[in-house]
Amino acid sequence: MRVLLVSNPNVGKSVLFSHLTGARVLASNYPGTTVEITKGFLKLGDIRAEVIDAPGTYGLTPTNKAEEVALELLNQADVIVNVVDATNLERNLSLTVDLLQRVKKPFIVVLNMWDETKHKGIDIDIEKLKKLLGVKVIPTCGLTGQGVKELVEKIKTASPPKDLEKEKWSFIGKIIERVQKLSHRHHTIWDILEEVSVKPPWAYPIAVAIVILSFQVIRFVGEGLINYVFAPLFTNFYTPLIMKLSFFIRKSSFLHSILIGKLGGGEIDYSSAFGLLTTGLYVPIAMVLPYVFSFYLVLGVLEDWGYLPRLAILADRAFHKVGLHGYAIVPMVLGLGCNVPGALSTRLFEERREKFIAATLVSIAVPCMAQSAMVIGVLGRLGGQFVGIVFLILFLVWFILGIILNRFLKGESPEILVEIPPYRLPSLKALYKKLWIRLSWFFSEALPYVLLGVLFVNILYYLKIIDFLAVIFSPIMTRIWGLPDQAIGALIVGFLRKDVAVGMLRPLNLSVRQLIVGVTILTIYFPCVATFVVLLRELKIKDMLKSIAIMLSTALVVGGVVNFILSLLKI
Amino acid sequence: METTLLQLESNRWSKVKEIRGGMGFQKKLENLGIRVGVRILKVSQTPGPIIVKVSSSQFAIGRGMASKIIVEG
16 A cells, blocks of 8 residues: 655655654755655554655646656555645645545545644634545644554545535635634744844844854864764774784785774874775764764754755845856755765756756865865864865855856756745754764765775775876876875875865875865865766766866866965965 | 835735736746735845745745736735
């Protein structure tokens, strides 16, 4: 049996889904993330029912890909569960009535956000609504899971709808008139906050404050975890183990250099030893994971609280300059965590041009958290201002390149049309689940690549391939970018993992200027292989080749310009 | 009197009289609950999109789109 959950965006359907299935699913507050369908299973007595979380849709005449997917799913389902935001009955009923008129399958209407109706002075007569719609209606609350049990019990006995009145809006008008009573209520603090955060002039300083605060929290939590948890764990417990292991393996053997790497004076410098058991584990776990964790924690709160769409609105004008609209902030912010979801979310754009610009900008100028963590780790110890310079350069590249692309690519930038969800208290359960999926993704996808990267580095050095390539690329590396020949190794490994690549710059004893140029080029020149695969699928070969040409030439130019300007500034 | 949603002052309730533009555009707005005859509040005007409220949902609408929505002035 297949049960399909279908609804408008932003009604808490995904949270309800996670209650139904207990599966770990992604639930967020902005439309677009559920384009990928999530499935789970639910035990109904002795049958195992498949539960499908359809992408949010406003109507049955699809206006984008996500809505098309939702329609296809309707045909395959055995039971339809239509989730309705009880605080927004009239708008939501539009989809409900469309569905009831078209789909003659067992049908249940779920009135979600039921608890909020009381605060909002909305009174809905469920019995009357049942009668008018001709199907079962069940009130639920996604935050607490109230009503979920009743829903599960009724799925098996749900019946299909009868014929309804043909004229949709007059029918909905009639329902609202008979079923819903609104009482006046005073503005709550939430209403005031909602209003202020999209109304100029105060909206801007608030946005700046929230963004700065978010980055401070990410840094504080990330640094705290490194300094007080992970670094001590490694030094106190792991280092003695490795030292013992090193004692038993011959120092000059290939095995020693692959597993443990270079040991300087009996000490382990984890970020430059380059063994599988040293750098290969230390970089992802003790340097990158703490920042990835804190980034996704903060992002999850911003998403579920409902602030991101507001930031999109405020950024809309700036994004128009680069040929996108405000909602393109979603791929950019996701890209700051990891470029893969950033590139995936360019799906939410319908135009090929928009998609191309957004994907190209994400992969060129948005450093992922793994890379940022390493930049903070490697460059930050020489001075926080240098990390700031790198981010400033990347921002300028993003903006200038965007303006150029917008100027020379044919077509116009489309406009924003988006629902602004109300602020909601994030559900801890949903936050925890989302963080868990994202972190387990990091372990299953990123960790193997890091190890592979470290292994690859050893083989390249062992076979002297890096020395060979260093000679070939020497003119670009030294003359234009002012980097030593050997830095080519970092660029090669950067195809696999950017964090490992930044780590490779460490043993080269680079100056501050060289480090800034190096990490900037590493961000720009090419996406890591995981992002590359996604981009290829999303953009198709022709646009991908164009995008790569832009990446390589941008890296060449920006590297040269930054090197030149920094040398003038005597950095 | 009629005006466009773009020109309407902020903090004013009005009523949608006409939506100019193709069927696709009209359908898109109708799905959001923005259709001829509904009451609409212009909440604010940012330098980018305008913010409106229809029944209890809020939307951000680009300026070009807002200029195609004719309301009572």
